[in-house]
Amino acid sequence: MNFIRKPFGYEPIITKEDLQKDHKKKVDKASDWKGVLKGIWNLVDEQRFLLVIVLLMVVVSSALALVGPYLIGVIVDDHISKSIFVGLSKIIGVLLFVYLFFSIATYLQSYWMIGISQQTIFRLRTGLFEHLQKLPVSFFDKRQHGELMSRMTNDIENVSQTLNSSFIQVFSSILTLVGTTVVMLLLSPLMTLVTLIIVPFMYFAMRWITKRTSKLFKEQQKAVGELNGMIEETISGQRIVKAFSQEGRMLEEFAIKSERLKRTGFWALTYSGFIPKVMNLLNNTSFTLVAAVGGLLAYYGHVTIGEIVIFTEYSRQFTRPLNDLANQFNTVLSAIAGAERVFAIMDEPIEDDAALDNADYVLKGNVTFEDVTFYYNKDDESPTISNVSFHVDSGKTAALVGATGAGKTTIMQLLARFYEVNGGRILVDGISIDELPRHTLRSQTAFVLQDPFLFEMTVRENIRYGKLNATDEEVLHAAKEANAHDFIMKLPHGYDTILSADGGEISQGQKQLLSIARALIADPAILLLDEATSSIDTVTEMKIQEALERLMEGRTSFVIAHRLNTIRQADLIFVMEAGKLIESGTQDELLQKKGKYYSMLTNSKT
Numbered sequence: 001m002n003f004i005r006k007p008f009g010y011e012p013i014i015t016k017e018d019l020q021k022d023h024k025k026k027v028d029k030a031s032d033w034k035g036v037l038k039g040i041w042n043l044v045d046e047q048r049f050l051l052v053i054v055l056l057m058v059v060v061s062s063a064l065a066l067v068g069p070y071l072i073g074v075i076v077d078d079h080i081s082k083s084i085f086v087g088l089s090k091i092i093g094v095l096l097f098v099y100l101f102f103s104i105a106t107y108l109q110s111y112w113m114i115g116i117s118q119q120t121i122f123r124l125r126t127g128l129f130e131h132l133q134k135l136p137v138s139f140f141d142k143r144q145h146g147e148l149m150s151r152m153t154n155d156i157e158n159v160s161q162t163l164n165s166s167f168i169q170v171f172s173s174i175l176t177l178v179g180t181t182v183v184m185l186l187l188s189p190l191m192t193l194v195t196l197i198i199v200p201f202m203y204f205a206m207r208w209i210t211k212r213t214s215k216l217f218k219e220q221q222k223a224v225g226e227l228n229g230m231i232e233e234t235i236s237g238q239r240i241v242k243a244f245s246q247e248g249r250m251l252e253e254f255a256i257k258s259e260r261l262k263r264t265g266f267w268a269l270t271y272s273g274f275i276p277k278v279m280n281l282l283n284n285t286s287f288t289l290v291a292a293v294g295g296l297l298a299y300y301g302h303v304t305i306g307e308i309v310i311f312t313e314y315s316r317q318f319t320r321p322l323n324d325l326a327n328q329f330n331t332v333l334s335a336i337a338g339a340e341r342v343f344a345i346m347d348e349p350i351e352d353d354a355a356l357d358n359a360d361y362v363l364k365g366n367v368t369f370e371d372v373t374f375y376y377n378k379d380d381e382s383p384t385i386s387n388v389s390f391h392v393d394s395g396k397t398a399a400l401v402g403a404t405g406a407g408k409t410t411i412m413q414l415l416a417r418f419y420e421v422n423g424g425r426i427l428v429d430g431i432s433i434d435e436l437p438r439h440t441l442r443s444q445t446a447f448v449l450q451d452p453f454l455f456e457m458t459v460r461e462n463i464r465y466g467k468l469n470a471t472d473e474e475v476l477h478a479a480k481e482a483n484a485h486d487f488i489m490k491l492p493h494g495y496d497t498i499l500s501a502d503g504g505e506i507s508q509g510q511k512q513l514l515s516i517a518r519a520l521i522a523d524p525a526i527l528l529l530d531e532a533t534s535s536i537d538t539v540t541e542m543k544i545q546e547a548l549e550r551l552m553e554g555r556t557s558f559v560i561a562h563r564l565n566t567i568r569q570a571d572l573i574f575v576m577e578a579g580k581l582i583e584s585g586t587q588d589e590l591l592q593k594k595g596k597y598y599s600m601l602t603n604s605k606t
């Protein structure tokens with residue numbers, strides 16, 4: 001497939017139907033502007049006073065911008081054309097003062113505005129990150145991670161740029177437009193008419209262009225989000241991509257997405273590139289009209305030369321803010337689209353939490369499931385977990401067995417309250433888990449997964465993740481207990497070796513040992529363990545087994561068991577099938593029963 005196209009060989013990508021659809025959508029979503037502005041206003045928070053001062057500065061500088069041309073007109077009419085130079089120095093002094101003060105006012109307004117916008121963006125970024133941390137696991141299940149990352153970076157950057165510059169410019173442009181019109185009308189309604197004759201043309205030209213660009217900018221941001229999503233997935237899953245030799249397919253998919261971004265980018269920039277050109281043309285036309293008609297009127301004594309000078313200046317001053325407004329329009333539109341996407345996440349409901357009454361509760365680890373039913377999706381025909389009931393005493397080990405997809409991992413995730421049950425109750429020490437603050441429950445529950453997640457931090461920090469205030473001695477002790485110390489000491493910088501985000505430089509078994517050390521240091525009452533299925537060399541496997549035995553001692557443990565030995569040693573065995581708990585008991589009880597477990601065991605032996 002050839003992905004490289006001639007730079008100008010693109011088909012226009014907006015049809016009339018698209019524009020009509022888009023117009024309808026805009027009408028439907030008219031309130032979003034208000035919502036976005038309200039959201040930003042809330043974020044400005046305690047800097048609102050400074051913002052008001054900035055706005056006052058804009059008023060002052062816009063007024064000063066009107067005084068300059070007027071004074072030049074006065075100089076021409078009262079001094080130059082009459083050759084009277086008395087008092088000229090005074091008026092030039094005032095003019096210089098006006099220009100100086102104008103510069104100071106514009107400098108101050110942009111200096112303060114940068115401070116306000118950076119602080120606002122800081123709040124927006126931190127708020128979004130904080131909100132993401134509080135969202136339920138189910139939120140992340142449904143979304144592409146790279147796309148979310150794009151909201152944290154690109155969209156926020158767009159809002160930031162608008163707040164930095166566009167905000168002041170838009171406000172000042174509006175003030176200048178209104179101010180200039182008023183002053184022009186007071187001076188000469190006839191000349192005002194000549195100056196403003198160009199405005200309807202500008203309006204229609206702008207409408208034609210922005211109708212197209214606003215849709216394109218939205219599409220461009222969406223395409224950036226999708227592309228980022230794919231890049232993130234491909235980089236984090238690059239081993240799988242390579243293992244299945246999918247590089248070619250990924251490249252094709254990437255090229256298609258990238259091509260879409262290129263096409264929307266091309267048209268967005270092409271259309272928005274018309275804006276300054278069209279504006280310039282209309283601007284110069286207006287300038288020429290004012291000079292020509294003004295000259296004619298002056299000839300017949302209707303206006304003075306000074307007034308023509310004032311109006312030629314004002315005609316520039318009038319079209320410049322229009323030009324600015326037109327230019328800023330796209331930036332503002334793209335920022336609003338970005339802000340909408342950010343606020344959409346902020347509006348996602350966070351996990352509600354229990355009152356803090358039980359916050360200091362120390363778990364003993366008695367776990368009870370009472371008729372628990374759970375659906376991942378409301379529309380699923382049958383529940384993922386249906387009517388499961390069991391009890392595990394504190395300190396005991398329960399092995400979960402069953403075919404893939406039977407619901408073993410789900411049982412564990414429900415116990416850690418990653419998802420809310422749809423029916424029944426889960427109790428720890430007789431307390432329903434929704435009466436325990438999540439932090440209380442999760443800080444005393446630890447996961448040891450097959451493929452544990454390691455952070456791009458030192459080995460020491462990765463172990464300390466289980467208990468952030470652990471001392472170096474505690475880290476060392478946990479690593480020794482987890483049989484991880486020896487291999488850590490062989491790493492280039494020992495405990496200070498920085499691991500890559502997926503722990504690519506250490507083996508699967510070593511990752512498990514680190515994850516056991518992390519769980520040991522957390523000292524949880526309840527352990528949720530997914531036994532490794534991948535083949536690990538016998539020495540490492542023995543080390544893992546030994547470390548796990550130490551870890552499980554005295555704690556309530558749920559193990560997704562793959563080895564017969566683990567199952568045999570468990571106090572209780574739960575056999576799961578299609579979300580149901582079909583058998584439970586000790587190894588002996590289940591063997592005597594000669595049911596599913598018995599047949600699973602005999603089948604695996606044959």
Ligand SMILES: Nc1ncnc2c1ncn2[C@@H]1O[C@H](COP(=O)(O)OP(=O)(O)OP(=O)(O)O)[C@@H](O)[C@H]1O
Pocket residue numbers: 141376377384402403404405406407408409410411
């Ligand atoms: N986040 C999710 N969203 C929707 N469905 C899910 C989700 N996670 C798991 N499922 C579905 O729920 C069912 C039970 O999955 P679960 O991971 O609990 O099975 P399991 O017994 O642990 O399987 P395995 O031994 O393969 O890990 C499966 O049909 C699975 O497709």
